[in-house]
Amino acid sequence: MDLTLTPQEEAFREELRAWLADNRPGPEPESDEAAFEFRREWQRRLAADGWAGLAWPEDYGGRGATLVEQAIFNEEMATARAPEVANVLGLVMGGPVVIAHGTEEQKERYLGPILSADEIWCQGFSEPESGSDLASLKTKAVKSDGGWVVTGQKVWTTLAHRSKWCMLVARSNPDAPKHQGLTYFLMDMDQDAVQVRPLVQITGEPEFNELFIEGAYIPDENVVGGVGNGWAVAITTLMHERAGLAFGLQVALKIALGELITLIREHGLEGDPVLRQRLGQLYIESEALRMNAWRGLTQIMKTGVPGPEGSLAKWQWSDINQALTEFAMDVRGPEAPRTDSDWTYRFLRARANSIEGGTTEILKNIVAERVLGLPRMR
Numbered sequence: 001m002d003l004t005l006t007p008q009e010e011a012f013r014e015e016l017r018a019w020l021a022d023n024r025p026g027p028e029p030e031s032d033e034a035a036f037e038f039r040r041e042w043q044r045r046l047a048a049d050g051w052a053g054l055a056w057p058e059d060y061g062g063r064g065a066t067l068v069e070q071a072i073f074n075e076e077m078a079t080a081r082a083p084e085v086a087n088v089l090g091l092v093m094g095g096p097v098v099i100a101h102g103t104e105e106q107k108e109r110y111l112g113p114i115l116s117a118d119e120i121w122c123q124g125f126s127e128p129e130s131g132s133d134l135a136s137l138k139t140k141a142v143k144s145d146g147g148w149v150v151t152g153q154k155v156w157t158t159l160a161h162r163s164k165w166c167m168l169v170a171r172s173n174p175d176a177p178k179h180q181g182l183t184y185f186l187m188d189m190d191q192d193a194v195q196v197r198p199l200v201q202i203t204g205e206p207e208f209n210e211l212f213i214e215g216a217y218i219p220d221e222n223v224v225g226g227v228g229n230g231w232a233v234a235i236t237t238l239m240h241e242r243a244g245l246a247f248g249l250q251v252a253l254k255i256a257l258g259e260l261i262t263l264i265r266e267h268g269l270e271g272d273p274v275l276r277q278r279l280g281q282l283y284i285e286s287e288a289l290r291m292n293a294w295r296g297l298t299q300i301m302k303t304g305v306p307g308p309e310g311s312l313a314k315w316q317w318s319d320i321n322q323a324l325t326e327f328a329m330d331v332r333g334p335e336a337p338r339t340d341s342d343w344t345y346r347f348l349r350a351r352a353n354s355i356e357g358g359t360t361e362i363l364k365n366i367v368a369e370r371v372l373g374l375p376r377m378r
């Protein structure tokens, strides 16, 4: 692992910093609706200057950035506290999956509107009875004239209420072994057979939804990667979900640590040896995360595809972020439960960190079996 940047990588960082200096997005509006439009506008600006599909090949509207450049990008965005993009699932998962497994027609049809955030994407994987054990999912797709009729229920579908397309995994062959009977579809959300009901989180936000699918129609041309190949395509999606995360997250943690120190000082607790010890421990852990992010990157550079190391970083990050936000609540003492503070919001939102994108227990299994090479449990 070589942590020194090349002159080209340094130039990339400088170019990005200059762009960010000229394109400061300003503060995000309060209301959900306005905040979403703000993120859409932000993504459009990024896309217009070639910063949206950073890792995508240039032929598909991306920048063809190297992995190190992507890492630099994530670091700089976090440092600048840039807003999230509106179509995060489309950019991080949908686009890469269509690029890896899609037909030329699919690439032509879908990639442009993902980049510009004109069409928002969601991920319809989890079901009430199938989360960690995704391959057991029951939503069924039955062959019909020129397409498929889909019936079932999905849950925790982030951004479904704003989405045009859903990356949907459904059981197309009930007689095949469970991993082989699945197909990956792009489902048009804009049909009466798809009902979206919001689920309000502990933070009060309706960030995700339940999907009730009662005979939705999906044409054959919206199958990605071939009928019966849904598991392999879904795994590509999940690997991309975890791969690029670590760099932005470790910078965001460092920023949050700085804010925590300010909070400790505001409460006059900076001399407390127990708090100092706890803070030091968090700092050490966030440094370890940074090093692991580089280690994961080195692995991807060797093998060409994101590997299981992304799971380690995601697990570490959720542990540290939860510990950090709990620490802030302790420092705030009796005022901690007040909901008008950003710290309370962060504390509540952090509860989901060890569940979303794969639970910590599942990530530990992946690290044990596929990073450390320990024997499989099952």
Ligand SMILES: Cc1cc2nc3c(=O)[nH]c(=O)nc-3n(C[C@H](O)[C@H](O)[C@H](O)COP(=O)(O)OP(=O)(O)OC[C@H]3O[C@@H](n4cnc5c(N)ncnc54)[C@H](O)[C@@H]3O)c2cc1C
Pocket: 122, 123, 124, 125, 126, 127, 128, 129, 130, 131, 132, 133, 155, 156, 157, 158, 159, 208, 352, 355, 356, 357, 358, 359, 360, 361, 362, 365
């Ligand atoms: C904020 C948020 C956003 C989300 N967005 C989406 C989305 O957009 N699309 C989508 O499809 N899903 C989404 N999810 C769902 C998420 O992927 C699932 O919640 C997650 O995979 C866990 O599945 P589950 O909730 O069914 O829990 P379960 O799989 O039922 O797990 C319950 C508990 O058992 C443990 N467990 C299960 N199996 C094992 C095992 N083999 N070994 C050890 N422990 C085990 C788990 O770790 C957990 O503690 C989101 C979740 C959250 C919190």
